[in-house]
Each structure stands twice: as C-alpha cells, then as structure tokens.
Amino acid sequence: MQVTMTVNGTGVTREVEPRLLLVHFLRDDLGLTGTHWGCDTSNCGTCVVWMDDEPVKSCTVLAAMADGHRIRTVEGLAQADGTLDPVQEGFMRCHGLQCGFCTPGMMMTARALLDRTPHPDEAEIRAAISGQICRCTGYATIVRSVQWAADHADGAATAGPPSADAEDLGHAGEARDAVPETTGEERHATAGSTS
Amino acid sequence: MTTVERPPTRRAEEIDNDQHPVGHGRMLRKEDPRFVRGRGRYTDDVRLPGMLHMAILRSPVAHARIVSVDTSAAEAHPGVRAVITGEALAAQGLAWMPTLSNDVQAVLATDKVRFQGQEVACVVADDRYAARDALELIDVEYDILPPVVDARHALDADAPVIRDDLEGKADNHCFDWEAGDAAATDAVFADADVVVSQDVVYPRVHPAPMETCGCVADFDPVEGRLTLWSTSQAPHAHRTLYALVAGLPEHKIRVISPDIGGGFGNKVPIYPGYVCAIVGSLLTGKPVKWMEDRSENLTSTGFARDYIMRGEIAATKDGKILALRTNVLADHGAFNGTAAPVKYPAGFFGVFTGSYDLKAAYCHMTAVYTNKAPGGVAYACSFRITEAVYLVERLVSRLAAELGQDPARLRLANFIRPDQFPYATPTGWVYDSGDYAATLREAMRIAGYDDLRAEQARRRERGELMGIGVSTFTEAVGAGPRKHMDILGLGMADGCDLRVHPTGKAVVRLSVQSQGQGHETTFAQIVGEELGISPDDIDVVHGDTDNTPFGLGTYGSRSTPVSGAAAALVARKVRDKARVIASAMLEVAPDDLEWVKGSFQVAGDPGRSVTIQEIAMRAHGAGDLPEGVEGSLDAQITYNPPNLTYPNGAYICVVDVDPGTAQVRVRRFVAVDDCGTRINPMIIEGQVHGGLADGLGMALMEIIAFDPEGNCLGGSLMDYLIPTALETPDWETGFTVTPSPHHPIGAKGVGESATVGSPAAIVNAVIDALAPYGITGLDMPLTPSRVWEAMQGHPTPPI
Secondary structure, three states, X not given: OEEEEEEOOEEEEEEOOOXXXXXXXXXXXXXXXXXXXXXXXXXXXXXXXXXXXXXXXXXXXXXXXXXXOEEEOHHHOOOOOOOOOHHHHHHHHOOOOOOOOOHHHHHHHHHHHHHXXXXXXXXXXXXXXXXXXXXXXXXXHHHHHHHHHHHOOOOOOOOOOOOOOOOOOOXXXXXXXXXXXXXXHHHHOOOOOOO | OOOEOXXXXXXXXXXXXXXXXXXXXXXXXXXXXXXXXXXXXXXXXXXXXXXXXEEEEEOOOOOXXXXXXXXXXXXXXXXXEEEEEHHXXXXXOOOEEEOOOOOEEEOOOOOEEXXXXXXXXXXXXXXXXXXXXXXXXXXXXXXXOOOOOOHHHOOOOOOOOOOOOOXXXXXXXXXXXXXXXXXXXXXXXXXXXXXXXXXXXXXXXXXXOOOOOEXXXXXXXOOOEEEEEEOXXXXXXXXXXXXXXXXXXXXXXXXXXXXXXXXXXXXXXXXXXXXXXHHHHHHHOOOEEEEOOHHHHHHHOOEEOOEEEEEEEEEOOOOOEEEEEXXXXXXXXXXXXXXXXXXXXXXXXHHOOOOEOOOXXXXXXXXXXXXXXXXXXXXXXXXXXXXXXXXXXXXXXXHHHHHOOOHHHHHHOOEOOHHHOOEEOOOOOEEXXXXXXXXXXXHHHHHOHHHHHHHHHHHHHOOOEEEEEEEXXXXXXXXXXXXXXXXXXXXXXXXXXEEEOOOOOEEEEEOOOOOOOOHHHHHHHHHHHHHOOOHHHEEEEOOEOOOOOOEOOOOOOOHHHHHHHHHHHHHHHHHHHHHHHHHHHHOXXXXXXXXXXXXXXXXXXXXXXXXXXXXXXXXXXXXXXOOOOOXXXXXXXXXXXXXOEOOEEEEEEEEEEOOOOOOEEEEEEXXXXXXXXXXXXXXXXXXXXXXXXXXXXXXXXXXXXXOOOOOXXXXXXXXXXXXXXXXXXXXXXXXXXXXXXXXXXXXXXXXXXXXXXXXXXXXXXXXXXXXXXXOOOOOOOOOHHHHHHHHOOOOOOXX
16 A cells, blocks of 8 residues: 655655554664664554654554654754754753664654643653653653753753754664674764764 | 763862863763654664565464464465474474573574564565465464462473473473582581571563564575574674584675664564574575564563572671572573573572672572473673672572661671772672762662651651662673673673774774664763873774674673773783884884873873874875884774673662552652763763663562463563653762772773662661551562452462
C-alpha cells in the first residue's frame, strides 16, 4: 500500500507492506536511524517520535496509521541551520545521556512537554518521561537536562519543526547504502566539542 | 579550550577539578554532539548493499530431545535465502562453541534443547519481516523431558541429567570452589560470643541494555575476509575466539563494535546469533544482519546473579567482627557461560570479607546446571562482587540489629584502617588503599545521619514505617594481572597506541570499548593531562580491531584501571621522546629540562622552552634529529596491571514503607564513592547514578523467574520491570579521594560500584523500616506483594 506523510517537514510517499511498523519505516525505508527500537511492547520508549504534535511510540504505530500525518524525529529537532534545540543543548550540558540509545526518544518527549508546559517542576518532568527507560543515567541528569532547557528557552532554538529542504529528511536523508565505517576519524568528523 | 562545566558547584568539586586544569575535570563529553543529533551509529544502523536479515527459531520448552527439524516449507518461502539447522552446523564442526568458562555451548541445538529460548535453527531472508515469517514455517518435533528448575534439587539423585553431551556426565554438578581457611574459620566461630546466620538469595536478574545484542556479518569470499559489526564489549577477544571457533585466519577477521547502546556485561559473551550470522554470510555470500528482539535478549543472553547463599558472621558481644563463613549454591543455567577470569569460576566472590578487618573467613560454593539460559556474570557485577557485597552487608546489618547497635557505627568500629594498607584479606586479596571510615563519615554527614535516626524514632511512634539502610563496600576491579587472570588463555592486559601529528594534535587508540562510559572524553583527558594539550586536540579511536591494539575489553570496571593506565604511560613515553628532541632544540642535556605542562623548559631558565606542539613539528620536520631518535613522537604500550584496584564506597538509603500497601518508596539515597583520582567528575557521577538505579531495580522489582516447567516469567519489559523516573529519587552523591598507589595516575574503576553497593543499602533500609514487625531478613525483589506477605508473617522466597 502507499503511504504519504510529512517527515521533519518534508513530504514523503512510499509503497509499504500494510504491517510495516513506523519505526522500521523511518529507520529502514527513510534511513532516519536516530529513532531507535528497544522492546516491541511499548515499554522502553527509545522509539518515541511525534505524530502531529503528540509523542508516540513508533514501534506500536503502523506506517499506514501515519498516513496523512506529520512525523517529527530527532533528526528534525535542531533548526535547519543546525542550531540545536535547547533540549539537545541541555542533555549535553547536564550529562543527560551516556550510551545515547534512549536519548532521541527522551528528547522528543521533553520537547513536547516544554511546548505545553514551559516551566515544568521536577514531578512533571518525571511523569512526562515515565513511559521511557534509561539504563545508564538513573534519570536525575535527564531531569536536570530538561530543566536546563526550560531555563534557556529564549535565545536558543525554538519549538516547531524546522523548515527542512524539500529533499532533506534530516541528516540521514543522505541515507547511505554504503558501508558506515566507524574509524575514529570519521566518528569525530561530526563530533567537535561544544565550547 | 577545554569545555569545563561547573554547575552544580560544591567547593570540594571545584578543588577536585581545578587540581588538573588541562586534562582532568568536569569536561562535557566529546561523543554527545553526535548522540543528541540522532547521529550515533549503532549496530542496527549499519546497512550494507545486498544485506540480508537473520532471525532465530528458539525452543518453546526448557528441556526436550529434538526428534526432527523440518525446514522444507521455510526454504520454499520466496524471501528466504538460507535455513540453517544444528545438523547443518554439525557437518561443519560448528554446532558447538566454547564458552568463556571453558565449557561448551550449543550454537544451534542438535541433540536436545536445554532451556526455553535456546537457539534451534535460523533463517536468512531478504528482510526482517520475511525472516520472521519463515520461522513460523519450520516444524520441530520435541520429545519433552522433565526440566531442572530449582537449583536446590539439581543434584538430587533422580534429577534429569541436563548435560548428557559431556562424556560420562551423570549429574548436574558444574563445579565446586572454595576460598579461605575452613579450619581457622571454624575455630574462630567456635570461640565467638555471638554468631548470626542469615539465608540470603540474590535472584536471577538481567542487564537488559536498551540496545539488544546483534551483529552484521560480512564475509568477502574473494578476499576471504570477515568484517563483523557487533555489539561487543570485547572486540579483540571476540576476534581471537572467532578465529578459534570458525577456523578463519585471525588477520582476516575484523570486528567493529560501533556505538553500543549499553552493555553492563550483557555484551561480553559470544552468542550463538553472532556465529549463525557469520555462517549465514559464508553461505549466501551476502552481508547478514541479526538483531535479537527484547524477548530474545531477556530469555537467552547473559543473565546475572542466581546465588542462594547462607552466611554466618562471628563477633564479640561488643560488636567486633571476627570471622565470616558462607555456603553458596550457584545456578549457572544450562551451559557455564560465566564470563570471568579462568582461575576464578566464582568470579571475585572471594572478596566477600568486604571492608572489614577479620581474623578468618571461608567460603564454599557448589555450582549446578539447570534448564535455564547460560550466563552468570553480567549486569555491572564486577565479577560477582555484587553478590559478595550484598551478602556481607546484609550480615553486618543483621549483626548490628541483633546486638542492638547502630549499623553505621558498628561498621566504623570494624573497618580496615588506613594504616593497614596494603591489606591482605583472609581469602587472599591485597587491597591497595582506602580510608573507609572517612568515606562512611562523609556519607553520614551528607545524609544527616543522626537527624535521620531521630526522625525515624518520631515516625515510629506515629506508626510510620521509615527505614535507614547502610551499605559499605570494597570493590576489586581492573583485571589482570595477566599471570593470574585470563579469558580462555588470553591474558588480561590492554594495549594503547598514541600518535602525535606534526601540528601537535594526537590520536590515541584503545583496546577497550565504550558502551556509554564516555571513553572518547575520559581517555582524551588522561592523555591531555599527561601531554599538556587540550583534550579537544586528542581523538580517541576504539572498537575496531583493525585500528586499535590488542586488549581484553571493557567489563568489570577495568577500562580506567587498565587502559587508563596504558593511556597515561604511553603519553609518558611520548614525553620521554619529546625530551630528547627538546634537548636538541634547546641545546641542553635532556636532564637539564623540566616538564611544565605542555612544554619542556631549561631548568632555572623559564624563558627558554619549547612546547609539545613545536617538538612534534620538529620530530617530523626537515633537519637532523638527535642520534637514536626516530622521526616521530609516536609510542605504544601494553599495560599489564600489577594488581587490581580497590575502589570503595559508603551508601545510605532512606525508605518509607506504606503500612497499608507495603509499597516501598526510596526517599533519599546518599552515595559516597572513592575511586581514587577522579578524571571526569561528571562522568563518574553519571555512572554512579546509573548504577544506583540498577541497584534500586534489583532491590525492588527486577527478577527473572521461572515456573515449574522452566518457562521464563521475565521475558518482556512488561514482565521484567525496570525502574523509571517515577521510582528513582534525586541521587545525592559525594566522594573521597584515596589514590591507588600502583596506578600511574592513582585512578580506580567506578563503573560498577553503585550496582555493587546499592542493593544492600535499600534492602537493609526496608528491613530496618519493618523492625516493628519483627522482620530480620527479606529477599529481593521487594515488591509490594512480597513485602506485604512478610509483614503478615508469611514471607516467601523469590525462587
């Protein structure tokens, strides 16, 4: 079947199996590998993306169900010019991540929370991310990261999908079929420090 | 300029950070910019041209003879490229593989299945959905056998023999092991005023990293070369084992561990899936990806713990601890897949004497096979020190309760004193350094311990159930030395290469592999500190056997104790080379130069100096170099640690138990850790936080249980509960610093400390809260139903 949706501001039409999960559509068909998969049972939240303006667990949404909707992934969190969302900045500054696997989902939920509740208290932050699991951080630094983003909403990137180029679905729109080498040099080609 | 973030600021942290402004300090992580953009590169992100997908058919039952495997319908599926059975592997001699404990494990079952979830066959197909579809088409006929589920009955005379694949095997005995002096210990016990005994169960739990295990195997039939992207904490050791298992020449195998979504020990073993994917690629000539799903991860990969322990503690009537004695029944599952140094079948459980100065100690352990998944050393356990610390800390708190003494003050009275280091324990370990009393006093200060006890007394009068739990621990991390410690003959040492480019930028190559620990930052800081250059100018390469030196990998908190030492020493080698070149540049003798953070100065003449960058350019530049100096500053080293490092900590937990529902809430948790020199306090605290959450999970909710038929009851994250942001408190951390005397920069490991130390603090707190009910012992996990049963006087063991 054919599905048409907007992903990070760009229209996408693809032929898919009716049973294809949204997480696999994003990762395998579109190459947007920032969204992760961790459990299959809607418990871990590494797969959280936005459908319209609502965080959803993309392992339990069919690509067909996303037809006609707006999807936003971690690749669409920063502005088109690369300016990071305050949530992204906050996670780096407050050590809100270690292995990085739950991070995209956590950040998407955090952004949705802050759009609705610009100054959440600790309990509201904890409740917002309570459907997601992090094995590394023990959550306290994630809470601090979100608080940092709330405290720095002005002067940094603002909410809302970036105005991505027509062909650009985010970085992995470059969707390489080629071998992803993982030598140190290439790893760090994108990973400078953030002073 | 190095990025240094200071909040939250405490004076002690400022001092700690400012000691080493160039390298060490609260530097933001170099890896984070890619992770927050969704640009991490994990194994499942690898896509190769023509890549196929593999799925594994697993046993639905715990114990059965395989009568037949019919793959014809699966092979007829249009998307299927290959179906592999145990029989097919047996024809190639690949049906069995060695485990990390010198046992063997079935890659795909041939004769019997021995646990629910065991690998029986696999399908290689065009996409992951087709591969799954085809699994449904494989018809396996099983002849069901009675399973051995309860380890307590594994050695019964009529127990079914699980390992009849082992020649002459007539029972389910795995091994026996002992440590300490039994006779000396018995003698102390016989004369002691007080003996307290306690049954303690540490149930089976699972590391459950957020990223499951998987790989992409790409065999190039022309070059005869295998490239394997895999979720491996030990890529070099895995490469050697693949060479031994598959018969491929080792120089034709490249193992790449890209970004790893958490390991916690789960990604140390070689799993059948990796071997099957390699075989799939050999058969099809295409790259083959295998990613297990969450149920496969929970039911078939390395579990942790599963120790049934009885501990005894002997003391004087005024609370001087004299001796410890313990007997352990260890459930190792169907194959002994323990990932521990070969001479240590019980891991480092021998450090069960903890932080106390004892006259004697003795442990005896019997390990058995059961019809459960293999594993045993995983989940940030420091080679079984989790179990050891949990046992001794439960016993010491129980002793304090029996004597009517405060558990913190009883510990203070029994600690090994600073002047006793190096301290040889009754079970043969030599602790390097520590000031245990200072660490516990710092935890008591942060917690406001005396005020908490006063509050507890007030609440008790009102019928409220507030508990305060104390746990202190000594860890043993950083395996080797290689003469005592090896994995299947591979000595536990680690290499490090350091290249300094002409402009003074550097690349350091490690044999260890991060699973989130922040190696790209910490190791850049270590080298930066030694060379006096910014960590931002140092790139860290790891996780690729073609581009890094050999070493045993990251587990058991060994990266900083072993590879961290290697990184510091290789940088000092570079500095030694630089000194000779600098002496030529400044026309003085090498001995007349002083190293002053990033440059060599002529002693007594600070105006005459050259920077490390200038020296690096000279090393590669035109013109003659001093005699005997090669044309670079590059250096390499293999570090064989002289001893383990022994971090320690003191944890205090405050819980409230709801008298109506038996729900346990962790209100506060104070963790004071001493891991020696602190390289990046932010990363250390992060690791401590994570370990505390793990400990809370094990104490309150995590368990891999089985029903009497051997069905796994923890096979999804709906059944295997992991703490969320709602159950975890805002951790309070502190530190003391007692450097390791034998580590080049005094650092000790810390990655597992909190997982080791925290469960006992939480359980001791709950037992303390329930003292009004006369409760003196409780086993994890402390779920509301199990606590409720205990409050009603009918506790049930978890297994």
